[in-house]
Amino acid sequence: MWFRNLKIYRLSAPLSDYSDKLQAGLKLHAFQSRNNLEMQSLGWIALREGGELAHPVAGRFLLSLRAEKKLLPATVINQVAKARAEEIEEQQGYKPGRKQMKEIKERVTDELLPRAFSIYRDTRVWIDPVNRWLVIDTASSAKADEVIGMLAKTVDPLPLENLSVAQSPASAMTGWLAEDEAPNNFTIDQDTELRSSGASGAAIRYVKHSIDADDVRRHIQSGKQCTRLAMTWADRVSFVLTDGLDIRRVSPLDVLKEGADYSQNDDEKFDSDMALMTGELAKMLAELVEALGGEKRL
Numbered sequence: 478m479w480f481r482n483l484k485i486y487r488l489s490a491p492l493s494d495y496s497d498k499l500q501a502g503l504k505l506h507a508f509q510s511r512n513n514l515e516m517q518s519l520g521w522i523a524l525r526e527g528g529e530l531a532h533p534v535a536g537r538f539l540l541s542l543r544a545e546k547k548l549l550p551a552t553v554i555n556q557v558a559k560a561r562a563e564e565i566e567e568q569q570g571y572k573p574g575r576k577q578m579k580e581i582k583e584r585v586t587d588e589l590l591p592r593a594f595s596i597y598r599d600t601r602v603w604i605d606p607v608n609r610w611l612v613i614d615t616a617s618s619a620k621a622d623e624v625i626g627m628l629a630k631t632v633d634p635l636p637l638e639n640l641s642v643a644q645s646p647a648s649a650m651t652g653w654l655a656e657d658e659a660p661n662n663f664t665i666d667q668d669t670e671l672r673s674s675g676a677s678g679a680a681i682r683y684v685k686h687s688i689d690a691d692d693v694r695r696h697i698q699s700g701k702q703c704t705r706l707a708m709t710w711a712d713r714v715s716f717v718l719t720d721g722l723d724i725r726r727v728s729p730l731d732v733l734k735e736g737a738d739y740s741q742n743d744d745e746k747f748d749s750d751m752a753l754m755t756g757e758l759a760k761m762l763a764e765l766v767e768a769l770g771g772e773k774r775l
Contacts (some may be wrong), residue, residue: 502631643770660768668707
C-alpha cells in the first residue's frame with residue numbers, strides 16, 4: 478500500500494554506512510509489548526513478518542514505528558479509587574485528604590494498568606540515503622514529531638533537517654492559479670482552497686469542482702492565497718499540496734497499476750509496490766522542489 482500522506486524531511490548528509498548504523502539502532506529500540514506501568518510504549522517493528530527492522534527496497538529503507546497505548550479511562554480509575562477511599566475511611570475514621578486521594582489514585586492506576594486493553598498505531602517511514610529524502614506517512618505533526626524523536630534516539634547524531642524551498646508553497650500555488658498554468662510536468666486538479674491572510678480567515682473551497690480562472694483571480698486580488706491545491710504529476714500520481722509543504726491524499730494513477738504482476742507472492746508484491754512507490758515519489762519530489770524554486774540554502 479502506498480504512503481497516503483507525506484511529511485518531508487532532508488538528510489543533511491549522505492551516509493555510506495547509514496544501513497549499519499540504522500540496523501544497530503533499530504534493534505536497541507525495537508518494540509516490546511510490555512505488561513507494565515507505562516501508559517504508552519514506542520518501538521520499531523518489521524514491516525514484514527520475519528523481516529528486518531529496516532526493510533531494504535531498491536537501495537532505500539522502509540521503517541515502521543509502533544505506538545502502544547493503554548486504554549484506562551479516568552472514570553474507571555475514579556470509580557475504583559472512590560471505593561478504595563471509602564474502605565480507608567472506615568478503617569481510619571475520617572475521609573482521606575487531597576494528598577492521600579492522589580496517592581490512592583496512583584496506586585489504583587498502577588494496579589489496573591497491567592489489565593488494561595491496548596490499542597496499536599503504526600507509522601511508516603521511508604528513508605532514501607542516495608537522494609537524501611526522509612518521508613513519514615502521516616498528516617499529523619504530532620505523529621511526525623514522535624517518529625523524529627524516536628529516530629534521534631535510534632541514530633545519534635541524526636543528520637536531519639526540514640525541507641526549505643526558495644518560494645513558499647502558498648505563493649507558488651497562488652501564482653499558478655492566477656496564471657492558470659501549472660509548472661512543468663504537473664497539472665492542476667479540481668480541489669483547492671483559498672484563504673484570507675487577514676484576521677477573518679475567510680476561505681473559499683472548490684471540491685471536485687472546475688476552477689474558474691477569472692473567479693479565482695478575483696479572490697486573489699481581494700487578498701486570498703492558495704493554501705491547498707490538488708495536482709497530478711506526470712499523469713502518474715495525484716496529490717494535494719498544502720501551504721506547509723505537506724503532501725496529502727497521494728494516489729497512484731491507473732498507468733502505474735497496469736504493469737502489476739499478479740503472479741507474485743505477497744512478499745514479492747510488497748517489495749515491487751514499495752520499489753515503484755519510492756522510485757516514483759523520489760522523482761516527483763525532486764520536480765516539485767524545482768517548481769518551488771529549488772531548495773533554499775540557509
